[in-house]
Amino acid sequence: MRKIEKLISICRLVWEAFGLPVFIVNHRNEIVFEQATLPAHPYAVSPISFLSEAPETLDFPCVHTTTYLENFFYFKASDTLILAGGPCLHEEMNDLRLGGLTNDLTANQTKLADYYRQLPVLTKRELKSAARIAYFMIHGREEEVVEKKIGVTVENATAHVSRRKQSLSFHHDPLHEKKLMNAIKKGVRKDVIKLVQEGPEDGGEYGVLSRSSYVRSQKNLAIASITMATRAAMDGGLDSELAYTLSDLYIQRLEDLYDVRQVQQLIEDALGTFADRVKEAKTNAVSSVISRCQHYILQHVYDEIRLKDLADYVKMSPSYLSSCFKKETGTSISEWIQKARIEEAESLLLLSSYTIADICSWLHFPDQSYFTKVFKKHNGLTPKKYRESGAAP
Numbered sequence: 001m002r003k004i005e006k007l008i009s010i011c012r013l014v015w016e017a018f019g020l021p022v023f024i025v026n027h028r029n030e031i032v033f034e035q036a037t038l039p040a041h042p043y044a045v046s047p048i049s050f051l052s053e054a055p056e057t058l059d060f061p062c063v064h065t066t067t068y069l070e071n072f073f074y075f076k077a078s079d080t081l082i083l084a085g086g087p088c089l090h091e092e093m094n095d096l097r098l099g100g101l102t103n104d105l106t107a108n109q110t111k112l113a114d115y116y117r118q119l120p121v122l123t124k125r126e127l128k129s130a131a132r133i134a135y136f137m138i139h140g141r142e143e144e145v146v147e148k149k150i151g152v153t154v155e156n157a158t159a160h161v162s163r164r165k166q167s168l169s170f171h172h173d174p175l176h177e178k179k180l181m182n183a184i185k186k187g188v189r190k191d192v193i194k195l196v197q198e199g200p201e202d203g204g205e206y207g208v209l210s211r212s213s214y215v216r217s218q219k220n221l222a223i224a225s226i227t228m229a230t231r232a233a234m235d236g237g238l239d240s241e242l243a244y245t246l247s248d249l250y251i252q253r254l255e256d257l258y259d260v261r262q263v264q265q266l267i268e269d270a271l272g273t274f275a276d277r278v279k280e281a282k283t284n285a286v287s288s289v290i291s292r293c294q295h296y297i298l299q300h301v302y303d304e305i306r307l308k309d310l311a312d313y314v315k316m317s318p319s320y321l322s323s324c325f326k327k328e329t330g331t332s333i334s335e336w337i338q339k340a341r342i343e344e345a346e347s348l349l350l351l352s353s354y355t356i357a358d359i360c361s362w363l364h365f366p367d368q369s370y371f372t373k374v375f376k377k378h379n380g381l382t383p384k385k386y387r388e389s390g391a392a393p
Helices: 003-018 049-053 095-105 109-116 124-139 174-186 189-198 214-235 240-254 260-283 288-299 307-314 318-329 333-351 356-362 368-379 383-389
Strands: 022-026 031-035 062-065 071-076 081-088
Touching (some): 003 022, 003 081, 003 124, 062 124, 081 124, 095 109, 095 214, 124 189, 174 189, 174 260, 189 260, 214 240, 214 260, 240 288, 260 333, 288 307, 288 318, 288 333, 307 318, 333 356, 333 368, 356 368, 356 383, 368 383
Antiparallel strands (some): 022 031, 022 081, 062 071, 071 081
């Protein structure tokens, strides 16, 4: 069977199994085959415009969420062809969600409602299954599905800043919630990320915590999840001051985001970081004095931090504090400060459009060349490459 004929057969099989539109794109970004006519988007220039954000290499299946919350999978089927599936929604677009989203995007609610009614609904798990099956049928091997990370702010998304009404109900599925919080408590980042990305097994919906803005609703859900993660981390042995500091930092950063995809990525980042900190606390337990120093560093990551300031804060001599810190953590105070600043830089690179020069200056690196050198030492990538790759911190 010729390559194109095989691909067409696979498109039809995926359509029959999942009810998901599947299509083939050539190297000129032209649709050469589509199984089921793609619905016309009321605002997008092209039904495959999402591919402009695809990574350079497509040797593995990817899933991607657009500004309008459409979900696609895609991967390289041959040297000149890309196989893609979508669009679909992960949950029904009810009137509350639609009203908030159209406010965020300053879009016509009726036009978007008509469009969303044409889209199939597949959970994250189902979309990833479709991608893995299609990939296996073409390449004869299994690959994990990668979620495309978003590091840019959508300029026309306007978040409505309203009073938060916090809800500690992360999701209506209590079993999924318990699994997620238990993974944080145990300090197992891999399980946390998997649970966040796949969502609950029953494919149920998240609550609506703002009627006027979809982004605001997602931010409120993020605050609820960070609040619960903070408690779970403390139950897992993380120092309470450190846990609350992390919580404050993430919630403050959350308010600077205006793209729902960035909000969702921040949740993943925050919960994964809590798990990492719990793991560190379990394996490298430190005294209350050293924990207070770490707390101070995280709170003042944008300030110039001097050894004398730390020593005064914990009421110890600078030389004795340096000795104790090194003995308990295995690293010097200056190295720990540098690590904290690099972790902050990672988040800013992924979750904002601030320039590398600004990030370097804010975090008190003497110049951009030195910042790049230190960043690459920690991550194996330059700041620019890290941002472009969407690498997880």
